Amino acid sequence: MCRYYAHQHKCTHTTLSFAAFCDPASMIQNPCAERQIWQTLDVDEPCDDCRAAAAAASSTGRRRW
Template identity: 50%
Template sequence: MCKYYAHAFSCKHSSLTFARFCNPASFTQTPCGQQTIWHTIGLEEACEECQVWFPDKYCSGGPVAAAPPPVIAPVVAQHHHHSSRRVVGGVKPNRRRSRS
């Protein structure tokens, strides 16, 4: 019997997620027809379907809020030295002096 995690939601619904093959199924890498619960994980939230269909009951303040926007690191201005010599590959070339 292959092992599964059971997720127990606050709305009393549950779901199964594959966890581990049993010995016979490990050779073919396909789950067998028998499911056994390896561990039950209790969740404090309702399942997605109940959150959509019953937002007043399972979501405080109405429907589920969208994910917050990603945090973008500020761009730090870099100090540039202004020079008449061009920097190539991190090495400044020797400056040629004109003959007068």
């Protein structure tokens, strides 16, 4: 299983970022299909999608998160 960092955003969405290859995948330099969360990091900001939606909603006076 290849290792990933999970980023838990303020909006409650989680994004993954690649951290390390498993042994078989390191031979071909491609992440394998199985993901192992190495560590979960709390992020005090909304994810990019929610940030963009909030910016769009602010022009109409609505807030998404």
